[in-house]
Amino acid sequence: MSSLFAPAEGSRPEVLAGLVHGVAVGCPLLVGVAVGAPESGALACLGTYVAAFTNKGGPRGRRTAGLVVAATVNALAFWAGELVTGLFLLALLLLIALVFLASMGEAVHGTVARLGTMPATALLAGAGQAGTGPAAGRPGYAALLVLAGGLWYATATAVLTPTPRLRGVLADVAGPYREAAHHLARTAAATHRADDTGHARTVAALRRAEAAARTLRGPGGDERLAGLVEPLLHRAAELVDLAAALAWTGAPPEAVRREFTAAAAAAADHLDRTARLLTHPGSAPPSPVPEPALAELTRACDALRARVATGHAPYEVLARAGRQRRLLVRIDAATATARHRAAAVAYASGTRLHPGAAPERGFDAARLRAAMTLDSTTYRHALRITAVSAAVFALVGAVGLPHGEWATLAVLRVLRPQFGATLQRAGQRVAGNLIGGTCAALLIAGVSGPAALAVLLFAVISAGFALRPVNYTFWVIFGTPLVLLLGDVADPGDWQAAFERIGMTVIGSAAALLGGYLLWPTWDHDRLAERTAEAGRAATGYLDTTLDRLVRPHDPARPRPALRADEARRTAEGALAKAWASQRQARTEPGHDPAAVASAAIALEGLAELMEHLGALGAHATPAPPYLPGLAEYGAHAPAALTAKSPQERAAHADAVSDVVDGMRLHLAGLHARRLAELEAHGDDDTPTRRALRAGEPVVVLLATIAECVGRLSRRPW
Structure with a gap:
């Protein structure tokens, strides 16, 4: 009801x-x-x-x-x-x-x-x-x-x-900022769950904002205004993935829990005020500066580092706290840039827009005959x-x-x-x-x-x-x-x-x-399997391009890896949305197979989780990726674990991915041991070992999570 x-x-x-x-x-x-x-x-x-x-x-x-x-x-x-x-x-x-x-x-x-x-x-x-x-x-x-x-x-x-005025477009652009703020607030309050739909809502808000902003580039649009609005969308896309990456780091260590909660809440408030600046330029209150909360978190991490150096806390706890702090720093920097751009574009919110008319189809006898079958x-x-x-x-x-x-x-x-x-x-x-x-x-x-x-x-x-x-x-x-x-x-x-x-x-x-x-019924339960398979293939394509971007960021034969990954992501999002729509309709239809509909729902949930992890992994992409042993093998086996025809082949590829992750974890363990030995003498120095851990550890953690997700999906073919 x-x-x-x-x-x-x-x-x-x-x-x-x-x-x-x-x-x-x-x-x-x-x-x-x-x-x-x-x-x-x-x-x-x-x-x-x-x-x-x-x-x-x-x-x-x-x-x-x-x-x-x-x-x-x-x-x-x-x-x-x-x-x-x-x-x-x-x-x-x-x-x-x-x-x-x-x-x-x-x-x-x-x-x-x-x-x-x-x-x-x-x-x-x-x-x-x-x-x-x-x-x-x-x-x-x-x-x-x-x-x-x-x-x-x-x-x-x-x-x-x-x-129409620019404020209507800005109201849509504010959507992903507002949803990302809610996502961060749930993370700060420790209410984020594995089945949380916050990321999906944030991505949907981002796509609506992009659609609204496209009118500025269309017939009758305004290139100057488009140049002001599009950087806000780029920052929103970055914040969407950073919020997801932070949510999937898990609960903060007890030693920094209070400081992490305060810093995440301040970041969420900063984001929310940025959204309000876009929707109500003249009435948005001044944004609090989150640096004090981040400074408190940094001091708490330094204190935790001292305890690790003396053997009173495990290094893994410090590593997780460090990952979370760095993500919050990046979120703060991206939000500050977005707020600066929002303030720059807010003055133009009253600008009139003159979008061109969409072309209207005329009569075409051949098209009509083709449709009448x-x-x-x-x-x-x-x-x-x-x-x-x-x-x-x-x-x-x-x-x-x-x-x-x-x-x-x-x-x-x-x-x-x-x-x-x-x-x-x-x-x-x-x-x-x-x-x-x-x-x-x-x-x-x-x-x-x-x-x-x-x-x-x-x-x-x-x-x-x-x-x-x-x-x-x-x-x-x-x-x-x-x-x-x-x-x-x-x-x-x-x-x-x-x-x-x-x-x-x-x-x-x-x-x-x-x-x-x-009369000629169209049943969603009849096409649910096909749409689930389409979503699976599209998500696998997104997995492949994301890993390829990580493995070969400068391959001349594959130019513009970020653009290809973004296109694959949009394709996967569209296919997944269609599959979810069919699943929701199928479960209300008479004569549907409850087991098949439930199985499709489990597969789609797994694909949605995989795509969220891939978005978080994209947030860690850098022009010079860290050295990780077996990364190329991971990139070859992970997509194959979802596309191989026989269950035995899929299982073999999934096992190979798990083996690669084990090797990466051993590599990290060696870096941890070296860093632990450095702490007493070089605790605050930016040593090569510290840089390698800072760049590689969050990637390995996400690759391990993706490997688990791929393993589950490989056992449930679509």
């Missing part, structure tokens, strides 16, 4: 957009009330409502032109719905055509994709409205009101929608949703159920290409309708007068559109009262209609589930 209300990842309420829609959608009703024609105002409000769903953003001129087209098409569809009332077969054929075209989307034309199912919605609304209210005896009058509402919406949004997911879905919506329309029409158009609308809103997504959407739609419809019934019964309803509608519209990006259930909770209260303007006090429409929504949602199950 909680998943029905879970916010979408990276989403946030769009309060300003909600207020703009409150004015743009609610104003026609207010005008109608003011001039004594609330029913006409409600029809115009309906026109704004269906136009709002075709608003896909973009440059002002292109957006407004698209909304004018949408208003016209929706008004024509509404008029057609009025005309075909009583002509059941013709109404059915029109519905079939509109639904099929909407489902094919860009395979037909970019405009068709932008209009979506709104023309079909307007057709159903026109059929339900015909012969009632101000349209009675006045053919086409209601359609003109719908057109006027749509044109008003296009005009109002052109005037009220603020021009049963091998195409789009075509199968188009056939499925067309058949189910037509069947529901015919059924409720034949039985004569009141408000039957709501059942057909539920099909259009609920049925998705995958059954698991359909099941989730059905739950959200029904839950939202039950909550929103009940609230609407209470409001209809308790509130009289169109003026009070108009004020209520403004609040409902604003809240609904503000929360629409967060979760579909929230939108339905507010969207249902919106439509029901509009209907109450034409038929005051009919609170029973709310429950009739809830019943129609349940029928439509059930029909969508049945159709999704019976």
Whole structure:
């Protein structure tokens, strides 16, 4: 049940957009009330409502032109719905055509994709409205009101929608800094766990920030602003991996625990304030300087070194404390650089952006023919949703159920290409309708007068559109009262209609589930194994390029190793995200194999852990890598342990990796012994042994952890 209300990842309420829609959608009703024609105002409000769903953003001129087209098409569809009332077969054929075209989307034309199912919605609304209210005896009058509402919406949004500014991009850029701060705070509080999703959330925030910043390099972008923002993204990427590397060093030694906790908490606070500087340049408080906490940690490490020199503490404890201190120093340096750059770019946060319009696909007969095969997911879905919506329309029409158009609308809103997504959407739609419809019934019964309803509608519209990006259930909770209260303007006090429409929504949602199950279903559990294998291959590619960067940082035959590793990482992240999405949907589908789904989840968790370790390893990459015996053999055997065909071959490669790690540990043990002998005479000197340990030990620790992860994955093939 909680998943029905879970916010979408990276989403946030769009309060300003909600207020703009409150004015743009609610104003026609207010005008109608003011001039004594609330029913006409409600029809115009309906026109704004269906136009709002075709608003896909973009440059002002292109957006407004698209909304004018949408208003016209929706008004024509509404008029057609009025005309075909009583002509059941013709109404059915029109519905079939509109639904099929909407489902094919860009395979037909970019405009068709932008209009979506709104023309079909307007057709159903026109059929339900015909012969009632101000349209009675006045053919086409209601359609003109719908057109006027749509044109008003296009005009109002052109005037009220603020021009995009750099602060919107900076708000996205602040995301990875904020998430990295939370990750560090959990590390400081010793609440980081092996199954912690903090790193995954931080990486997802980083990718969203990169996508937002790409608009600065695109058509209509600003190269100067891009030059200011991109270094912030580079620092964010560095901090993401440094935070992961620190988290995987484990708990700090008891001798420095208090100082480590204070230093990590100060670093987290420094990061969080940097994020606030990006989102609220004028109100961000001055950042505390974390050097005192780092100085305390350094003194604690020096005291621990003295105890190790006298044999009162093992050297391994000092080595771990040293690794953690050095990572915190690097985090502090990267954060200080990021804060300096954030302060430099914050002054430009109000700069207007003028992004170019994305190209829109025109009609291409060859592309359409290629898409119209049963091998195409789009075509199968188009056939499925067309058949189910037509069947529901015919059924409720034949039985004569009141408000039957709501059942057909539920099909259009609920049925998705995958059954698991359909099941989730059905739950959200029904839950939202039950909550929103009940609230609407209470409001209809308790509130009289169109003026009070108009004020209520403004609040409902604003809240609904503000929360629409967060979760579909929230939108339905507010969207249902919106439509029901509009209907109450034409038929005051009919609170029973709310429950009739809830019943129609349940029928439509059930029909969508049945159709999704019976008609050319696309099962995620059927493709889960393939997507898990794709994620495994992509993660192996990331492992290979990361190790290659470590083994051969200056190989002329393999230029730009950091860039290749980053490309491999992004490919692996995308493949893993698709596999996780299939796994989540598969476990809700009927007929799935629970053991297979659970096995896939274990494999994906292992791959996610491997990728987090690789990111942490990348944080230790240097132009001159440390000498480590067997590093080349490790780089050859580790990927092979995941890709070899037979279990015996995979096991042999995994054992070879373990043997290489044992050799590296022996090498470190020798360095530890030499360093321990140096401590008394050269405790603070930067000797070659100390430098070798400083560079090599964190790499060996991570390689050992990666070897364990590879060993587990090699026993569970995908």
